[in-house]
Amino acid sequence: KAGVTQTPRYLIKTRGQQVTLSCSPISGHRSVSWYQQTPGQGLQFLFEYFSETQRNKGNFPGRFSGRQFSNSRSEMNVSTLELGDSALYLCASSSTLAGGETQYFGPGTRLLVL
Amino acid sequence: DAKTTQPPSMDCAEGRAANLPCNHSTISGNEYVYWYRQIHSQGPQYIIHGLKNNETNEMASLIITEDRKSSTLILPHATLRDTAVYYCIVRVTTDSWGKLQFGAGTQVVVTP
Numbered sequence: 001k002a003g004v005t006q007t008p009r010y011l012i013k014t015r016g017q018q019v020t021l022s023c024s025p026i027s028g029h030r031s032v033s034w035y036q037q038t039p040g041q042g043l044q045f046l047f048e049y050f051s052e053t054q055r056n057k058g059n060f061p062g063r064f065s066g067r068q069f070s071n072s073r074s075e076m077n078v079s080t081l082e083l084g085d086s087a088l089y090l091c092a093s094s095s096t097l098a099g100g101e102t103q104y105f106g107p108g109t110r111l112l113v114l
Numbered sequence: 115d116a117k118t119t120q121p122p123s124m125d126c127a128e129g130r131a132a133n134l135p136c137n138h139s140t141i142s143g144n145e146y147v148y149w150y151r152q153i154h155s156q157g158p159q160y161i162i163h164g165l166k167n168n169e170t171n172e173m174a175s176l177i178i179t180e181d182r183k184s185s186t187l188i189l190p191h192a193t194l195r196d197t198a199v200y201y202c203i204v205r206v207t208t209d210s211w212g213k214l215q216f217g218a219g220t221q222v223v224v225t226p
Contacts, residue, residue, distance in 0.1 A: 004157075043158070043201075043216040090157050100146055100165065105157035 002027065004093050004106035012112045018079040021109045025072050025093030031055075032074040033103065034066055037088040046089075049074055050097055078111075086113045118202045123221040126196075132189040134220055136202030139183045146205050147178060149187045151198040152219070158201065161187065192224045 005024045013019050025032050034046040045058040049068035066076040072093075078085055088110050094103040119137040126132040138147065146165050150158040162169055162176045164185075169176045175188040189196055201219040 042218060088155065092157075100163070102148075102160055102163065104160055105150075107157045108155075110155070 004091055004104055006089075006091050006106040006109050008109060009107065010110050010112075012114065013081050014114050015081055015083060017081050018077060019081060019111060020075055020077045021089055021091075021111075023074045023076075023091030023093075023106060025074070025091075026095075026104060029093035029095045029104075030072050031094045031097055031103075032068055032072065033092045034074070034076050035090040035092065036060070037090060037108075038086070043090070046076065055097070081113045083113050086111060117215060118204060118217055120200070120202055120217065120220045122218065123223070126189075126192045126222060126224050128194060128224055128226050129191055132192045132196065132222060132224070134187040134189075134200050134202075134222065135184065136187070137184045138202070138204050141182050141204055143182075147176065147182075147185050148203050148205055149174070149176065150201045150203070150216075151196075151222075152201070153195075153198045158216075159198075161200075192222075194224050194226065196222065197224045198222060 004026055007022045031050045033048040035043050036046055037043045046060055046064055047054055047066050048056040052068045063079045068074045088108045090105055090108045092103045092105045094101045146163050148163040149161040151161055152158045162171055162174050164176045164178055177186045199219040199221050201216045203216055
């Protein structure tokens with residue numbers, strides 16, 4: 001099976017712009033989670049979707065949003081970009097949310113905000 | 115989810131076994147122990163997970179103490195490509211991945 005894919009892999013934006021990142025989970029996986037990783041804060045949970053429903057949300061401002069489509073693909077959007085949004089954005093998928101299930105990560109999208 | 119404690123760094127000689135400890139003294143009965151690793155600037159890679167019993171796969175072995183308060187990840191024959199940050203996390207068997215705490219992990223450096 002192909003792994004989790006994320007597009008684009010690299011992105012440069014300027015402050016005030018908005019950005020949309022895409023994630024395609026492993027075939028058959030219905031759960032998609034998004035994380036932000038920065039050198040100072042480490043890996044932080046953004047939100048999680050299962051069967052098109054947001055199941056959980058991390059402690060991020062409303063500028064960060066996401067959605068999941070019927071084919072389980074997911075997008076996340078960041079509006080009004082700030083310099084501090086520069087980070088590696090990671091997507092992870094699993095087939096279910098059950099205990100003992102495994103979550104697999106994609107390669108990430110590296111976003112640089114100038 | 116319970117918090118975990120790992121040493122910040124450790125070195126290992128190539129070809130030798132690497133034993134990575136993790137303390138999770140507040141773990142509850144329905145929490146799994148997961149190990150991931152992250153090579154610089156790549157997405158975390160799943161290694162192994164377990165609940166009570168020791169587990170082994172093609173990458174590593176996971177030894178969980180009988181009281182489940184600590185565990186050890188064993189890389190049997192470390193190679194230079196095993197240089198990475200290793201994360202030990204625990205996860206409640208609930209209906210969400212959302213509250214995982216990766217922490218700072220252990221930076222493992224494998225030397226020739």
